Amino acid sequence: MTDLAAVKAALRTQAVETPSWAYGNSGTRFKVFAQPGVPRDPFEKVADAAKVHETTGVAPSVALHIPWDRVADYAALARHAADLGLRIGTVNSNTFQDDDYRLGSVCHPDAAVRRKAVGHLLECVDIMDATGSRDLKLWFADGTNYPGQDDVRARQERLAEALAQVYGRLGEGQRMLLEYKLFEPSFYTTDVPDWGTAFAHCLRLGERARVVVDTGHHAPGTNIEFIVAVLMREGRLGGFDFNSRFYADDDLMAGAADPFQLFRIMHEVVGAGGLASDVAFMLDQCHNIEAKIPAIIRSVMNVQEATAKALLVDRPALARAQAAGDVLAANAVLMDAYATDVRPLLREVREESGLHPDPVAAYAASGWAGRIVAERVGGRPAGWDA
Ligand code: PSV
Ligand code: MN
Ligand code: MN
DSSP states (O other), X not given: OOOHHHHHHXXXXXXXXXXXXXXXXOOOSSOOOOOTTOOSSHHHHHHHHHHHHHHHSOOOEEXXXXXXXXXXXXXXXXXXXXXXXXXXXXXXXXXXXXXXXXXXSTTOSSHHHHHHHHHHHHHHHHHHHHHTOOXXXXXXXXXXXXXXXXXXXXXXXXXXXXXXXXXXHOOTTOEEEEEOOSSSSOSSEESSOSHHHHHHHHHHHOTTEEEEEETTSSOTTOOHHHHHHHHHHTTOEEEEEEOBOSSSSOOBOTTTSOHHHHHHHHHHHHHTTGGGTTOEEEEOOOOSSSOHHHHHHHHHHHHHHHHHHHHHSOHHHXXXXXXXXXXXXXXXXXXXXXXXXXXXXXXXXXXXXXXXSOHHHHXXXXXXXXXXXXXXXXXXXXXXXX
């Protein structure tokens, strides 16, 4: 028997962080379909993120991406966020857009390029200090395209050195989240290709170095929930970059392509007490052909639905079936939870929190979409390459 009050309480405490870059114009390497009304600067991105929180009630922070979100006064950006009921979340570094990084950033064979990359990462920690952000998220495009191009072990050494420098600069209570990605933009070797490599570096660094699982960064068929279970057991899961993929790093709406996978992941998180822990639930998405703010709202709701289903798993019954070796009964317990329509429950949770039961409808009724199209004229829309 599930304690519905406890399920609702847990749902109310979950927080999903939205990424500033999802609000701006972004797309594929083929085409970015510009949309009217998109933010022209980081302040407007924060304002859009505030709308997502206003309608869902569970998106209280927005991640920055530097230099895309570079501003003169970060404390002012944090104050702007606070005025809108939001806080600045993870600071994401960017060591992949400069010409200098053709052969890598922190793993580059030239020490001068490595120094430049580390300088950028240290600047990101300064920004965390100014904004009150807890987490620094590192994703490196570093790698090689051809066998023999560079020394794989030397690159790992350079990576370790850079990470240690940045880790040493973190303030108390700040964390380093290391993200892995199987391939792209490098195709022969990637310097942080998998959770094992990220985990090995984090172990050497210290307790506040954690692994980020981006759901789009694995080979097809990878059992991501297993990785989640192992990392949580080790206390090294820093958080998620949720998104959906059909083929590769598609960055589509979380829960759109494979809601069952999202449920299986959340089942492991809930089982390991992750909702009440410091695991960060972040979105890492791009919206090219769909309206951006409603797409982000929908993604947050999809994460909530997967979470609600995971919370509804009858864990005592599951444990009994597992102990009895009753394979079919155990599987049925899980599938019963997955098959539950949790939308009425989530509508109730929202209403009990004083929110509109349907965040998408609430956003449509707010008039914000029309207002930003009318008001955000002139200037250059903030996008990937801002
Ligand atoms: C590139 O793959 C990427 O999508 C990573 O997932 C990062 O988290 C994101 O860009 C933002 O830098
Ligand atoms: Mn990511
Ligand atoms: Mn990615």
